[in-house]
Amino acid sequence: MKRSTDCERIEKLLPLFIEDDLPDADSAAVSAHISGCAECRRSFESYIKLEETLGSMPEILPDPRVVSSAVSIRLGLERKTGIALILRRISLVSIFGAVSAAVIILAGRFDYVPTLTSWLKSFADSASSAMDRWATASGQFLSGLSGLFETPLSVDPWILAAGLIGFGLLIFSAGIAAALRSMR
C-alpha cells in the first residue's frame, strides 16, 4: 500500500521526535498522526525498540572498576599500594619506638616517675647500662667542648645520648615517609 504524503513527512520526523528534538508544533503533529495511523505507529514502535536496544549498550561493558582493578594489577600499581601500606606501618612503629626509647632512658636515669612498674625499671636499667658507653662518650665530648669555649656546660650526658638516639629514629621515620611519597 502506498503511503500518503503525510505519512512520508511523519516518517522523516520520527527520529527527531524520538530524540525530543522537534519544535512543539511538529511534535504535536507527529503525536496526533501516529495515534490515528497504524502504519506510522508501527514505525514509531520500531524506533522505540531501536532506542531500547541501543540504550542497553552500556550493559555490555564490564564494570569500569573491574577494568581499573585489572589494569592496576597488570601494571603492578596495586602491589605498590601493599608495600606502601607496610612501609607506613614501619614508619609509625619507628616513631613510637623513638618516643618510647626517650621515655625509658629518662626513666632509668631519674627516679621521679614513681608509677613505673618494676619490670619497666629493670628494662630501663638494662638499657641504662648499655647506654653508659654512649653517656661517657657524650660526657667526654661535652668536656672537650667546655674546654674549647672555656665555659662549663651543665647538660646531662644521658639526656644528650637519649636525644641523639631519638633524633636518629625520627630521621629514619622521615626517610621512610619520603620513600612512601615517592612511591605514590
Next chain:
Amino acid sequence: MEEHLLRGATDHDLVEKAKSGDGKAFGKIVERHTGIVYAAARSVLGNSSDIDDTVQEVFIRIYLGLHSFTGRSALSTWIWSVARNHAINTLAKRREDHIPLESAPEIASRMRGPDEELARRTAAEDIEHLLSGLDEEYRQVVELRYLAGKKYREIAQLLEMPEGTVKTMIHRARIKMKKMIEERDSTKGNGNEAINGL
C-alpha cells in the same frame, strides 16, 4: 589520595597525580574513560571475544605513555586516538598471524558470573547485528553516543568534525538500523506464520 577527592578531580589533576606515580589517580582515569576505549576498540575489532584484553592493553599503553601527554588536547581525545591506533595494530597483527577472533582468550568471562556473562553476550549479539549494517565511521559515532554515553559536542571534539555532522550521522544511522529491526521482525513474523501453518 582519598577516593572522594579523586571523584571531583579534573582529568588534568588526575593526569598530574598519575604522572607522579599515584596509582589510585590512574585507576580513576581508567574508570572514567573505559567507555571511550571500548567504543574505539569495538569500532575496529567488532564484537571480538578478546575485546576486554585489548581494552586493558590500551590502558597499559596509556599509563606507559602518560609522560608524553602534554595536555594540549583533551585527555579523552588523546585516549581515543591511542585506543584506535592500538585496535588497528591488533587487527593487523591478527590478520598477519591468522588468528580467528573466536579463539582469543576471554578475560571478560573471568570477570563475571555465568548468568551475567550470558546476558551480556545476548545483548552484545543483538547490538552487533544492528551495528554490522553500518559503515565504520557511522558505527563509531553510534558507539560513542550509546556505549560511551558521550554528548554530540564531545563526539564532535573527539572525531574532529562539526557537531551538526555528528547529529546527521546519528540520524542516518538510526534510520538504517530501524529498517534492520523491521526486516528482522518481519522475518520472525513470517517464520511464525509458517510454523502456525504446519
